[in-house]
Amino acid sequence: MRALVGVVPFSLYTFVFLGIPTLAIVIGAFQRPSGGFTFDNIRIASSGVYRTGFETSVELAVLTSVVPGIVGLLVAYVIRTSRGEALRRIVSTASGVFANFGGVPLAFLFIATLGTTGIATRWLNSLGLNPYSHGFSLYTFVGVSIVYMYFQIPLMVLVITPALGGLRPAWREAASNLGARSWQYWRHIGGPVLAPSVLGAVLLLFGSALSAYATAQTLTSGSIALTPIQIGSFLNGNVIAGQQNVGKALGLGLIVIIAVVMVFYGILQRRASRWLR
Amino acid sequence: MVALTVDVMTEDDRSADGEGSSRRPRRRPRVWRAVVLVVVGLYFLVPFYAALRFSLQDTQGHFSWGAFRSIPSQQGFSEAFGLSIRLAVVTTLITLALMVPTAVYVHLRVPRLRRLFDGVTILPIVIPPVVLIVGVLEVAPTQLKSTPYLLALVYAVLAMPFAYRSLDAGLQAIDLKTLVEASRSLGGRWPITLWRVVLPNLRAALLSATVLTVALVLGEFTMASLDQYQTFPVWVVAFDQDDAHVSTAVSLLALVVTWVLLLGIASLDRRQFRRSRTRTG
Numbered sequence: 161m162r163a164l165v166g167v168v169p170f171s172l173y174t175f176v177f178l179g180i181p182t183l184a185i186v187i188g189a190f191q192r193p194s195g196g197f198t199f200d201n202i203r204i205a206s207s208g209v210y211r212t213g214f215e216t217s218v219e220l221a222v223l224t225s226v227v228p229g230i231v232g233l234l235v236a237y238v239i240r241t242s243r244g245e246a247l248r249r250i251v252s253t254a255s256g257v258f259a260n261f262g263g264v265p266l267a268f269l270f271i272a273t274l275g276t277t278g279i280a281t282r283w284l285n286s287l288g289l290n291p292y293s294h295g296f297s298l299y300t301f302v303g304v305s306i307v308y309m310y311f312q313i314p315l316m317v318l319v320i321t322p323a324l325g326g327l328r329p330a331w332r333e334a335a336s337n338l339g340a341r342s343w344q345y346w347r348h349i350g351g352p353v354l355a356p357s358v359l360g361a362v363l364l365l366f367g368s369a370l371s372a373y374a375t376a377q378t379l380t381s382g383s384i385a386l387t388p389i390q391i392g393s394f395l396n397g398n399v400i401a402g403q404q405n406v407g408k409a410l411g412l413g414l415i416v417i418i419a420v421v422m423v424f425y426g427i428l429q430r431r432a433s434r435w436l437r
Numbered sequence: 438m439v440a441l442t443v444d445v446m447t448e449d450d451r452s453a454d455g456e457g458s459s460r461r462p463r464r465r466p467r468v469w470r471a472v473v474l475v476v477v478g479l480y481f482l483v484p485f486y487a488a489l490r491f492s493l494q495d496t497q498g499h500f501s502w503g504a505f506r507s508i509p510s511q512q513g514f515s516e517a518f519g520l521s522i523r524l525a526v527v528t529t530l531i532t533l534a535l536m537v538p539t540a541v542y543v544h545l546r547v548p549r550l551r552r553l554f555d556g557v558t559i560l561p562i563v564i565p566p567v568v569l570i571v572g573v574l575e576v577a578p579t580q581l582k583s584t585p586y587l588l589a590l591v592y593a594v595l596a597m598p599f600a601y602r603s604l605d606a607g608l609q610a611i612d613l614k615t616l617v618e619a620s621r622s623l624g625g626r627w628p629i630t631l632w633r634v635v636l637p638n639l640r641a642a643l644l645s646a647t648v649l650t651v652a653l654v655l656g657e658f659t660m661a662s663l664d665q666y667q668t669f670p671v672w673v674v675a676f677d678q679d680d681a682h683v684s685t686a687v688s689l690l691a692l693v694v695t696w697v698l699l700l701g702i703a704s705l706d707r708r709q710f711r712r713s714r715t716r717t718g
Contacts, residue, residue: 166542167550173535174557177594181572182564188575235477238470249700256652257696258481263658264670265688269484272491272685279487310484313477371565374658378674388567388659395571395663408575411568418563426556 182415188408205409213385214413217370220301220386224308225365231309232316233358239317240324252321255314263374270307270379274298299380307375312365319364323357360428367418387414485689492686504686511683517672520585524668525654527589532596532650533643540604541635544613551605558601561594569594570660585666592654599649607642652695 189205192198204210239251258266273280274291275298284291297303327350335345373388380389387410394407495501508514543550561569573591574582581587616638620630636643658670667675673687 163547166546167539170535170539174560174594174597177573177591178560178564178569180576181569183572184575185568185572188572231473231477234473238473242470253696253700254481257692263656264673265656265692268673268681268685268688269488269692271681273484273487279490280483310481313480367562371567373565373567374662374670377662378658388565391567391571392659392663395574407571411565411571414565414568415563418565422559422563 185408185411185415188405189412191405193402193404201403201405201409202412204403204406205413209385210387210390210406210410213387213390213410214417216301216385217387217414218417220305220308221366221369224305224312224369225362228309228312228316229358229362229365232313232361233320235313236317236320236324240321251317255317258314259311259318263372264378266307266310267375267378270298270303270310274303274306299383301384304376304379304384307379308369308372311375312369315365315368316361319361320357323354323361326357327353356428356431360425363421363425363428367421370418371414488685488689492682492689494682504680504682505690507683508687508690511676513667513672513676517667517669520666521655521669524585524589524592525651527586528592528596528654529647529650531589531593532600533646535593536597536600536604536646537636537639537643538631540601540608541613541631544605544608545617554601555605558597561597566595566657566659567663570663574664582664585664585668588657588661588664588666588668589654591660592650592657595657595660596650596653599653600646603642603646603649604639607639607645610642611638655691655695 189201190197190199192200206214235251239248242248270278272278275281276292278298281291298307331349331353332345335349340348371388373392376384376386377389377392380386391407391410391414394404394410399407492504493500493502495503540554543554569591573587577587581590613635616634617630620634625634656670657668658674661668662671662674669691673684673691676684676687
């Protein structure tokens with residue numbers, strides 16, 4: 161027991177600033193504003209506009225985790241096997257910046273690009289292909305998912321690159337010595353070894369997209385029903401009397417979805433680490 | 438959760454370079470590689486170019502440095518920027534003071550807890566910031582809620598996954614046990630051992646943990662805006678209504694500054710690596 165003394169400050173801090181707030185949300189999700197147990201918040205949070213919010217959020221998260229997952233994997237592979245040291249350094253630091261520093265600056269970059277008077281919009285317009293007259297808008301589901309990929313692709317590059325490093329050159333050499341073609345190598349060796357890491361990375365991207373708030377808030381100001389934005393609007397005071405705790409039920413919903421995803425991630429990661437030792 | 442792999446990755450790259458690149462069989466360049474690079478490159482560079490061009494125009498569409506030059510004198514800029522910097526400093530101090538002793542202790546004394554710590558430090562990722570701030574504002578006492586430093590206390594939690602993983606990677610790379618035993622047997626007391634033996638060996642990890650924490654604080658929007666404090670990113674959005682050219686200029690500047698910061702850290706790290714290699718080789 162004495163050995164655990166050294167981890168007390170950390171545990172205490174984590175409990176106070178992570179544990180207690182989370183508990184407050186879980187408890188609040190089952191409470192009337194006046195106190196007392198109820199399922200009403202959960203019921204409201206899982207119906208109507210909030211249900212739509214969850215559905216849209218999950219759809220957006222699936223789309224912006226699978227597509228950037230594939231693109232990011234390709235980019236990471238190309239970068240990893242390229243000989244350009246400078247290219248590699250630029251891509252790896254740029255990935256760090258873009259993956260983290262999304263949000264607000266990102267929204268402005270895209271407004272200047274694909275907004276109604278953005279540069280890409282004008283280019284397409286001069287080609288006779290105005291996206292806005294074909295139903296496209298930066299401030300809708302499609303627009304937001306294009307913007308999300310701007311931080312999701314770098315995120316994928318960052319998390320999958322170490323796993324690509326686990327593919328030993330010796331395996332490839334052994335395979336080709338035994339007469340395997342490129343596709344056979346990927347089908348029987350590279351693919352199976354990488355699969356858990358790739359799936360794990362995509363799940364991580366899913367969680368990141370599901371909880372993203374800043375980008376969508378800046379771009380849409382709430383015109384799309386997304387759960388994080390709805391939770392935020394509860395804090396901004398847009399509350400119907402008696403529903404103060406619905407925001408917490410929504411929060412609980414997000415936590416549950418991400419927790420399920422993370423459990424999968426943990427299982428897959430354990431499988432992957434067996435090969436990457 | 439992400440950027441912590443920046444330094445892990447460079448380390449990984451190095452070892453792979455060391456053994457792999459010279460032996461890697463020469464392959465003919467394939468078309469698909471170029472296509473991937475060009476398409477993705479365009480997707481990432483066009484918005485940059487667009488934002489740069491937009492911010493270098495005045496309202497009539499003529500070329501002008503005006504937007505960039507006017508940033509420091511914009512109303513609210515210095516307060517917002519100052520607040521973000523103060524939050525970054527306080528958050529970094531809290532994070533390092535909390536995570537460094539803990540990570541060293543776990544590695545040295547209770548290595549069997551390392552798996553548990555991996556799990557605990559990933560928790561802030563499971564709980565979305567927008568949800569966490571709801572809970573924090575619910576339970577925080579009024580005195581805390583009336584100061585922006587409540588944000589620093591919560592940011593330290595958000596930075597935990599990044600910081601812990603940086604430090605963990607750094608600690609794994611050195612022979613901590615031998616170093617500490619050597620120092621102790623030469624009569625160094627604990628604080629001295631930590632300060633003069635362990636920390637210098639963790640320089641790269643400390644740097645990367647610091648940069649990641651600073652980058653996180655400087656970019657964090659969700660919690661600050663919901664807690665109603667005008668940090669730098671919140672200011673950028675609030676500012677939008679007045680002059681989009683300046684907002685775009687500020688956004689670009691923020692991105693470029695962070696990028697340069699990370700590049701700087703990466704090169705610091707590399708220099709140290711080279712030095713240690715000449716020493717051993």
